[in-house]
Amino acid sequence: GENVEQHPSTLSVQEGDSAVIKCTYSDSASNYFPWYKQELGKRPQLIIDIRSNVGEKKDQRIAVTLNKTAKHFSLHITETQPEDSAVYFCAASIGTNAGKSTFGDGTTLTVKP
Amino acid sequence: DVKVTQSSRYLVKRTGEKVFLECVQDMDHENMFWYRQDPGLGLRLIYFSYDVKMKEKGDIPEGYSVSREKKERFSLILESASTNQTSMYLCASSFIMTLLAGRNEQFFGPGTRLTVL
Numbered sequence A: 001g002e003n004v005e006q007h008p009s010t011l012s013v014q015e016g017d018s019a020v021i022k023c024t025y026s027d028s029a030s031n032y033f034p035w036y037k038q039e040l041g042k043r044p045q046l047i048i049d050i051r052s053n054v055g056e057k058k059d060q061r062i063a064v065t066l067n068k069t070a071k072h073f074s075l076h077i078t079e080t081q082p083e084d085s086a087v088y089f090c091a092a093s094i095g096t097n098a099g100k101s102t103f104g105d106g107t108t109l110t111v112k113p
Numbered sequence B: 001d002v003k004v005t006q007s008s009r010y011l012v013k014r015t016g017e018k019v020f021l022e023c024v025q026d027m028d029h030e031n032m033f034w035y036r037q038d039p040g041l042g043l044r045l046i047y048f049s050y051d052v053k054m055k056e057k058g059d060i061p062e063g064y065s066v067s068r069e070k071k072e073r074f075s076l077i078l079e080s081a082s083t084n085q086t087s088m089y090l091c092a093s094s095f096i097m098t099l100l101a102g103r104n105e106q107f108f109g110p111g112t113r114l115t116v117l
Helices: none
Strands: A004-007 A010-014 A020-027 A032-040 A045-051 A057-060 A063-066 A072-077 A086-093 A101-103 A105-112 B005-008 B012-013 B019-023 B029-036 B043-047 B067-071 B073-078 B088-094 B112-116
Touching: A004 A032, A020 A086, A020 A105, A032 A063, A032 A101, A045 A057, A045 A063, A072 A086, A072 B029, A101 B043, A101 B073, B005 B067, B005 B088, B012 B019, B012 B029, B019 B029, B019 B088, B043 B067, B073 B088
Parallel strands: A010 A105, B012 B112
Antiparallel strands: A004 A020, A020 A072, A032 A045, A032 A086, A057 A063, A063 A072, A086 A101, A086 A105, B005 B019, B019 B073, B029 B043, B029 B088, B067 B073, B088 B112
């Protein structure tokens, strides 16, 4: 089955700096890569996603890049703010598999004011 | 606005008890999922269902079973609870994934923190 590895497990940055979280996946058939944000005590929520026919996607301060050849994808957050502090999960899905996603172990991001 | 609800936020059970966790979604989603979340281990899929009465094992199905008798409701059953099943349990739902452009977002419930003594 699919295996998703996520790094780093914890990340601490100063407010205004950039943060990068990286994930690798094992199954070359995976074609959908969502990122979820989970604030403390709350449920995970989708923040951005990318499909395998696209190399990069941006939404305001967050962006995701995908390298299909290397089987890795990354989340980039620019101009970080304290409210970006949360656990971030990457995931990989295969389109024919009824939406089943394999999640990474999560990255705890702390943005220091 | 999508709503996924879970029957309890906190639950305390004793070893050997049968435990039912229920999840209801109101968006007519085909897919429903049960995950457990433990520190440092991310979200691990227990079971998922893509249609009524259909179910597939996830990555950690041992010790669990599920039931989906109606489209909007997905139940997780611990036949005989054990202390190693103490965890946060999250339910999620989504539409059937297509190859077309667009989100295939999973909508999560608030979670049930289960403690087995």
